[in-house]
Amino acid sequence: MSRIDIRHPHALPKAKAKKAIDEVAKKLAERFQMECAWNGDILNFTRSGVDGQIELGKDDLHVHAKLGFLTAMFKDPIENEIKRVLQERF
Template sequence: MSRIDIRHAHSLPKAKARKAVEDVAKKLAEKFEMDYGWEGDTLNFSRSGVDGHIALEPEELHVHAKLGFLTAMFKDPIENEIKRVLKEKF
């Protein structure tokens, strides 16, 4: 099983950071057909072959995802898209 583990610093107030994480989730949902939902300050996302979360911390985001066997072949494009969108929003 392959994993994605990204830490991304931010300096946004909590409400703006939460909105930005929501925007990231929407883009990922559109591009990769993922479902997502909030549980406290953690946005969980999943689809067949992918299970992960984005933890919203005061000065950092932590993105963690487990990729199934077939999805692991697309690890680099998924990881690059997450990094691109995080950079754009934060």
């Protein structure tokens, strides 16, 4: 099983950071048919072959995900896309 583990700094107020994460989650849901749900300051996302979360911290975001066997073949492009979107939004 392959894993993605990304930490990304942010300087946004909590409400704005959460809104930005929501926008990212909507794109994930549309593009990759992910199901997303908040649990406090953690956004959980899932679909067949992917299980992960985005934790909203005071000054950073922590994205971690477990990729199933087939999804793991696309780890690098998935990780690069996550980093690109985080750089765009934060």
